[in-house]
Amino acid sequence: MTGIEYRDRLRRQMLPHILCPGCGHGIVLKALLRAARSLELDWDRTVFVAGIGCSSRLVGYIDGCTLHTTHGRALTFATGMKLARPELTVIVITGDGDGLAIGGNHLIHAARRDVDLTCLLLNNETYGMTGGQAAPTAEPGAISTTTPGGARERSFDACALAVAAGASFVARGATSLPLELDGLIARGIAHRGFSFLEIASDCPEYFGRYNQLGRGPEMLQLQRRRLDEVDRTLRAKRSLGSRRAEGPPPLRTGVLHERPA
Amino acid sequence: MAVAVKTKETSEVQTEQLMTGCEAIAEAIRLADVDVMAAFPIRPYDTVMQAAAKLIANGKLDCEYIVADGEHSQFEIVKHACAVGSRVFVGSSGVGWFYAFEAIAVTAGLRLPVVAICGNRALDDPGAFGTEHNDSLAVRDLGWLLPWAETAQECLDLALMAWRVGEDARVSLPVAIGLDGGFLTHSQQLVSVPTRAATDAFLPKFDLGDRLLHPDNPITIAPQVDQDWLMEIRRQNDAAMRRAIDVITEAHADFKKLFGRGGDSPFLDEYMTDDADVVFFGQGTLALPMKVAIRRLRAEGHKVGLVRLKWFRPFPTDEVVKSLSRFKAVGVVDRDYSFGSPHYGGVLYNEVRSALYSREQRPTIVGFVAGLGGREIDQSMAREIYEKTAAAATGGLSAGDQCHWIGVRE
Numbered sequence: 001m002t003g004i005e006y007r008d009r010l011r012r013q014m015l016p017h018i019l020c021p022g023c024g025h026g027i028v029l030k031a032l033l034r035a036a037r038s039l040e041l042d043w044d045r046t047v048f049v050a051g052i053g054c055s056s057r058l059v060g061y062i063d064g065c066t067l068h069t070t071h072g073r074a075l076t077f078a079t080g081m082k083l084a085r086p087e088l089t090v091i092v093i094t095g096d097g098d099g100l101a102i103g104g105n106h107l108i109h110a111a112r113r114d115v116d117l118t119c120l121l122l123n124n125e126t127y128g129m130t131g132g133q134a135a136p137t138a139e140p141g142a143i144s145t146t147t148p149g150g151a152r153e154r155s156f157d158a159c160a161l162a163v164a165a166g167a168s169f170v171a172r173g174a175t176s177l178p179l180e181l182d183g184l185i186a187r188g189i190a191h192r193g194f195s196f197l198e199i200a201s202d203c204p205e206y207f208g209r210y211n212q213l214g215r216g217p218e219m220l221q222l223q224r225r226r227l228d229e230v231d232r233t234l235r236a237k238r239s240l241g242s243r244r245a246e247g248p249p250p251l252r253t254g255v256l257h258e259r260p261a
Numbered sequence: 262m263a264v265a266v267k268t269k270e271t272s273e274v275q276t277e278q279l280m281t282g283c284e285a286i287a288e289a290i291r292l293a294d295v296d297v298m299a300a301f302p303i304r305p306y307d308t309v310m311q312a313a314a315k316l317i318a319n320g321k322l323d324c325e326y327i328v329a330d331g332e333h334s335q336f337e338i339v340k341h342a343c344a345v346g347s348r349v350f351v352g353s354s355g356v357g358w359f360y361a362f363e364a365i366a367v368t369a370g371l372r373l374p375v376v377a378i379c380g381n382r383a384l385d386d387p388g389a390f391g392t393e394h395n396d397s398l399a400v401r402d403l404g405w406l407l408p409w410a411e412t413a414q415e416c417l418d419l420a421l422m423a424w425r426v427g428e429d430a431r432v433s434l435p436v437a438i439g440l441d442g443g444f445l446t447h448s449q450q451l452v453s454v455p456t457r458a459a460t461d462a463f464l465p466k467f468d469l470g471d472r473l474l475h476p477d478n479p480i481t482i483a484p485q486v487d488q489d490w491l492m493e494i495r496r497q498n499d500a501a502m503r504r505a506i507d508v509i510t511e512a513h514a515d516f517k518k519l520f521g522r523g524g525d526s527p528f529l530d531e532y533m534t535d536d537a538d539v540v541f542f543g544q545g546t547l548a549l550p551m552k553v554a555i556r557r558l559r560a561e562g563h564k565v566g567l568v569r570l571k572w573f574r575p576f577p578t579d580e581v582v583k584s585l586s587r588f589k590a591v592g593v594v595d596r597d598y599s600f601g602s603p604h605y606g607g608v609l610y611n612e613v614r615s616a617l618y619s620r621e622q623r624p625t626i627v628g629f630v631a632g633l634g635g636r637e638i639d640q641s642m643a644r645e646i647y648e649k650t651a652a653a654a655t656g657g658l659s660a661g662d663q664c665h666w667i668g669v670r671e
Contacts, residue, residue, distance in 0.1 A: 070356065070385065071303075072331060102301070102331035102360075130302035131311060134328055145311040146300065146328050148318035 009033045011063045018057060020128075022208070022216020024175035024201035028122055029058045031178050032091070035185035046089045049078040051103060054129045055095035055122035055201070072103025075110040078117050086116070089189060096123040096137040100158055104136075111165035111194050114261050118188045118195040121158055124203040132206025139249065143210040158198045163257045168193035170257040174200040176223040177253060184255065193261025200226075200251055226251040274459035274520060278452055282445035285413040285452050286352075286378055286438075287312035289420030290322065292460040296347035297325045299338040303357035304390055305442035306380035313350075332357045336364035336375075343373040344474045344482055348424060348467040351375060354442060355382035358396045368435045369404030370494075371483055372501065374427035374467075375435040376420065381545070381596075382442040383634040391635010392441040394545070394597040398573075398608050400437065404498045406505060407574040409439040409544040411530070413450040416440060418522060419571075421455075421464055425512045428467050431504045439573075441596075443635055444546040455520060463512075463519050505575045528577035529584055530569040533559065537566035539651050542585070542613060543594040544570045547638060551594070554643030565647055570609070578616045585617060590625040590654030592646050596632045604628060604663040625653045628664035642668045 019025055036046065043064050050056035052071035059066040069077045078090045099107050099121045110117060126144055127133040134144040134151050137158070142151045162170045169191040173181040181199065188195035202208060202219040213219050226249070280288065286309045290298065300310035316322040325342075329335035332353050339349040353361060358379055368375050379397040383389035397407055406427060410416045416438065423436035440446050455463075474482055486494065513527030524530050532548070533555055534540055541551045548569045558565045568584055568591075570577075585591050595607020602611055610628035617623040627650045632638040645667055653662075 071360070097302075104330060127302045130304055130307050133300075133302045133307065133310070136330065146302075146314045146326075148315050 004034055004037050006030060006033055009036075009063055010061050014061050017061055019054065020203075020205035022202070022204035022219070023054070023128075024124065024203075024216070024220075025055055025058060025122055027175040027178050028055075028120065028181065028199055028201060029061065031173075031181040032058075032093075032120065032185055033062075034182045035189060038182065038186050039189055041089055041189070045087060046091065047078075047081060048091050048093060049074045049081070050093045051095075051098040052129070053095040053098045053127065054124075054203070055093055056098055057129075058093050072098050072101070073106065074098065075103065075106040075117070075119065079110060079113075079115050082115055082117060090117050091189065092117055092119040094119060094121050096121065096125065096135045096158070097127045100156070101136050107162070107196075108165045111162050111167035111196060114166055114168050114194045116192055116194070116261070118185075118191075119197065120185065120188075121196065121198050122201045123158065123198055124201045124207060125155075126203050126207040128203045128206055132203070132210060142207070144207070145210075159196070159256050162196035162198075166194070167196045167257070168259050168261040169195040169255070171196070171255045172198045172200070172251070172253050174223050174227060174251060174253050175202060176200075176220040176227070180253060184253075187255065191258070191261070223251065227253060273456070275453040275455045278454055279449050280413055280452050281308060281447050281449050282410065282413045282416040282440050283308035283378075283380070283447070284312045285417040286420050286440070287316060288452070288454050289417045290324070290350050291316050292455060292457060293348060293421060293424050293464055295322075295324050295350045297339060297342035298350040299327050299329045299335040300351075301329050301332050301335045301353065301357065303332070303354045303382075304380075305382060305446040306352045306354040306357070306378060308446055309352060309378060309380075332361035333364060336361035336368065339375050340364055340368045340371070340373055343375050344371070346467065346469050346473045346475070348428070349375050350377070352378035352380065354380040355396050356385050359384065359399065362399075365400055365405070366403050367483070369400070369498065372433045372472075372498065373435060374424070374433055376423045376427055377435065377437045378420075378440055379437050380440050380442045380446045389634040391443055392545070392596060393633050393635075394439060394595075394608070397437055397439045398597055401574055401608070404434055404502060405574060406432075406434055406436040406502075406572070407439060408436070408572045409570065410445060411546055411548045411569060413445065413448075413452045414522070416445065417452055417454065418516065418520075421460060422509070422512050422516060424467070425464050426505060426508050429508045430470060432501050432508050433472075434498070434501050434505065439545060441546040444549075453520070453522070459519060463515060502575050506577065509572060509575075526580060528570070528572050528580045530571060531584065532567040532569070534566035534568060534584075534587070536564055538564045538589045539592065539647065539654060540566045540568050540585070540588050541592050541594055541643075541646065541650075542568045542570065542609070543596070544573065544609065545596065547594055547596060547632065550638045550640065550643055554640055554647065557640065558644070558647055563647065563651070565651075573609075573612075576612055576616065581613065581616050582620055585613070585624055586620055586622050588624045590627065590650045592627050592629055592650035594629045594631055594638075594646060598630055598633065606630075606664040610664065625650075625658060627653045627658065629667050630664070631667040636668060638668070
């Protein structure tokens, strides 16, 4: 989508934003604004709901109807709103800590009920806002402030969880593929039923620094390598220099599951 | 992270290091040889979880450590680890503390000596990260012991006291240490860290005795009792809380003998009160600006001092009455609120008034709500508190003038 004036959709009095240099979340915010524009959403009938965390801060910058809620509970606020005002388009922005740890149960049941919401879950494998603690999505071996010797627990696949719980639209996007992200978000919003999008984002300030993955650009390159088939084969033969046990796992983007609600 | 910029041997039992209040708590976790801790990030408590994780990674602490999926499971995990005989540590702040509330209530009901910190933080909404005591104070009626720390040193000392007192069979109640968010959790001070051997002399191994949940000791915990037994069980909690006064006094005396710290009273810390007419009364880091104000006011000839409360639960009624009866007026400074309470005062204000009610000789008490949401209590506010209290001491208190909010923009 060309010709979009982002500033018209941002609360300029809230700028500069609090996100760190190189954070992937701004890429998602812009993709969301482009997707909203491509769908020509009625801005007065669109609500952005978020929980707590860096990703959830995004709603603070959108100049529209926004709701910043408690930790993990964005989906319940959104469900209540959708029940009372079904004509609204309700978009939830959450993170891996917010949506998969403290709010994980709400995600399961929002998917099971197949409530007509769109949930963007920004996964940067860490609790960035509170100082870089390991999130449940941190891969084994990941270094964080709570796992200085490397994470030992397994992470889990949010998209597989959403499919199993009953979401009727499940997709995965990545901040290194912003234009694909536009389309995925737009399809998610247009879908009637519970749309779940996991978006691989990056936290250079904590996760990148602790795991020696470089700053924002290097982390985006690493993401691209996780997307790339050839490189995936190569990686099986040699380490990428990451301190993680086996190097980051492959990323599969696109629509992973879709059925009529 | 703790920086040993000035590590030096102060004696055979302790060394001196520079660290924050939360890092001092982490040192206490190491010294107490905690078996299980559960964590979940929320500011300002979370510094302690990082410091403890680092101790584990560096091989200085052998402890099961889990980052739970939320505060509710965090507090449930340690509660049950405690029931099977583990020494445990947990903590949170503000709304995170409230999310764990079901587990928090049950922990006291089950008489499990979980030791926690509450990195005091304003409750949402509106969002704020700074200090308010309402998170800790919300559990004041449930059977948690509630000490408040003023310095990083006191964080470490109170934590060691917490395991000793809480785990004592005469008490067997959970303890939540209040740390003022930011002011204490994150500011560095010099701390004397006891040696492990000296700590062992103070803190015995945790032994639940015949209440240990173990296959060799088949018992039931948390039974459904209904009205048949509930009052008797509550009465046992009440008796345990009453006994805690003596157990704290004992522990304080032993601590002082071993480490030479802790002041004269286990419950109160008095500053320049010997000839005082007016005193400030409060808890936590409030003491720091108030002590500066007291020195300045005394330079002008005002006889003013400070009484700092170290344990809010059990409330040391006798000590408070004995101390405060000596003064003409007391300005109680609450870093909390209690909307709709008597005289619209803070929690501490009403507790102090209640404690003094039966005394014939009692001081004039004025309530102040100040420093909410982490707002700094500056010298002009301290002076205003003094002036209002001193004026009440001479001129009496009119009905609508019992409590004041200090430093509020109009």
